[in-house]
Amino acid sequence: MRINVLVAEIGSTTTVVNAFDGIFSSCPTFVGQGQAPTTVLEGDVNIGLKGAIESLRKNIGASKIEYDELLATSSAAGGLRMTVHGLVYDMTVRAAKEAALGAGANIHQITAGRLRKSDLKKLVAIRPNIILLAGGVDYGERDTALYNAELIAELGLEIPIIYAGNIENHDDIRYIFEGTNTRLYIVENVYPKIDQLNIEPTRRVIQKVFEEHITNAPGMRKVREMVTGNIIPTPGAVMVASKLLYNEIGDLITVDVGGATTDVHSVTEGSDEINRMLISPEPLAKRTVEGDLGVYVNMKNVIERLGIDKLSDKLDVNEEIVLDLMSNYKPIPETELEKRFVEELTLEAVITAVKRHCGRFRHLYGPNGKKTIAEGKDLTNVKYIIGTGGALTRLPNRVEILKKIALSNKGNELLPTKEAKILIDNDYIMASLGVLSKKYPEAAIKLLKESLNIN
Template sequence: MPTVDILVTEIGSTTTVVNAFDGVGTPTPTFVAQGQAPTTVLDGDVTIGVKQAIEDLKKNLGVDDLSWQEMLGTSSAAGGLKMTVHGLVHDMTVKAAEDAALGAGAVIKMITTGKLRERQVDEIENKKPNIILLAGGVDYGDEETILHNAEMLSKLDRSIPVIYGGNKAIRGEIKEIFAPTEMELLIVDNVYPEIDQFNIEPTREVIQDVFEDHIIYAPGMDKINDWVTGPIMPTPGAVMNGAKLLKEVIGDLIVFDVGGATTDLHSVTDGAEEIQDILISPEPVAKRTVEGDLGVFVNAKNVANRIGYKQLKEELGIDVASLVEDKAPIPKNKEEERLIERLTEEAVKVAIERHAGSFKEVYGPSGRTTIASGKDLTLVKWIIGTGGALTQLDNNRNLLGQVRVKKARKKLFPTLNAQVLIDEDYIFASLGVIGKEYPEAAINLMKQSLQITDDIIEKEEAK
């Protein structure tokens, strides 16, 4: 029976993918093969889809059986990790907490600022979050609002983790408030310890730990926990981890992950110094935005409505309405492929529009001044495409190249200097998981899939 080192299963909203890797831990790791199958949430057990994907993997390898040394996993099935975020001021502590949650792969269902009210607590209860993130106040700053919010949240008194990433001066009082409840309190470093300073990595790590230890996302996920020998990460968190690893080797980058339900955009860049000098509020180096209305299967209707059915019919010359209604997760013919390409193009365009920062003109006593807000992407060197939809398109490079501009004017988009790379093997999320334990192997395999050599990196650095 053939054996591989690592099998990584990715349970997505529409498709389950299994990737096999060998030679991990050696100087020459290899991607062996991939298997795919529809995700089987609606069948009541996601392991059905995993088993089918493994069977497809064995078929692609031409073997009757297969074993592995380790199995790792990612999941975004059943809507991902639901969180609510509560802080003091939106552009400060709430924004820091929100970035930490999104970067870890969470789906934020509710955000509040200032003092919580009874009506808002009722709304939190109705949202049924998997995790609550409570922040607020720089260290040794505001105490009253955070303590009030802790008291209000403690009224929920249900078995749910509460992460506290606020003013460290009142950690003792926060512990006392939640001690009598069933809520598990997890204390991390303040996400906004000083004015204009983000510290979101500790919170990201704890959110991912909670994902693995406490959350069962979809029917059958408890069985997956028994199968894996390493961590199960939220798929977006795995992509972010891969992006951060790769940035240290090739430089500033963004990663588009276009899926069936969402389009995620990850950026890892400090931005230009001249832009930082005029930013009205700080931005994290690593940032993720998730567009829950932009997907090419579950949310295909939303994207089609954005474009317009009449416009789509004129562009593609096909009966778009019936295709959108009956489309399968994996395209069955050329017409569906053309539709997915057009929907993906729209998802990419809207995602970067929402993710990128912008210049603004303000007027004061001294006249007109230019300021900037949001994420600066102007120094991005690499635009990477991954995800089941994007990686399969013949025109994916040209599609991603359209997000570049000659010069940043109103929006802080990547410039024409940025190069487009495609995750040809569709393994980026898997490598983000592998990278937790085997970072060198993960980076090596990323470079193979992106078809990027040391010569290409050296040329880019020399510019």
């Protein structure tokens, strides 16, 4: 059987391959899916890729699979580890952070102002894949970014550096890293003027650097032997798909509950009324990663938030049964009780993650009385709430879980309203379609709408 495009999602533990055909026609189709363990530890990811393709072959009943192209997303080899260093946290640092998260990075260190010895020690221990340097609006403060660049250059880490700060520093930054083994990328300022974010140029470069990094990471050296197109971070691919869909249907959020993290991607400008009240700008596309909220690896964190007594009441069982569920927990729930157990964990992860992502109203009191301001991301104009990831595409009550986002509002939170429509990525292909859209945007949007049951 000949297939147009395979898209591999190479995770830390599992490699999933999705097959798409008819890419050049008006009716592209999702053919099927296969999966196998990721073989990073064996030193050759191709083993896992070939295993996933073999799994796909069996699932679709083909005697043989041939393909024209293979694209990929990856979170293997620890995903994309980044550190971010800027000037003022609420300004250049936050802008740089938004750029990194939106590109699919996992941020391991954030610093504001001049780097201290303790910061440098942590940086060396983290061994990030990329270091992002920012600081100063254009033609504003220059010294902090240059000071930090000099300290990082002296470390001799041979880690790619992206500079996205004050435009006046470009020549000095080049001089600082001249003669080192550091690959330097200079992009437009992420915060060129007060209250102005410019994060897309940095996002694009981060994904470019990631693709170069991932092919050289341990266990990933041979990935290019099979992959013929783009490789982007899996969370970044979900953001790409969300932005593509936004251009078609309007303001949305995508919630991805995984075993280790819960990611929230929002693409919305918010309402004009609330924008006038915002104390600092927010990007059109925003991603947050909650590293303590997962329904498998981080299950215990979520249960601690809920409390075993409360969880047992919700499940209508005694605490001993809850403890038994915890000790015999499976990655994929099988019994009715196991599914209800995971649904309660998923609900807690969803509500907590979205509330951390959204903004809220604050009341300030002064000589002229009370003044209401808004801070953070405004989700009140969101028309669609999309569920992706294993939990929100497979659990029986996934739609009801997402409906409870609006119902959880305590009155001061800028959450979606009850009018927001729930959409489910039924084929669980949103990340794959994000990378597919880089080359075939029309086919990707058609396949995405089909998976979400959008007419």
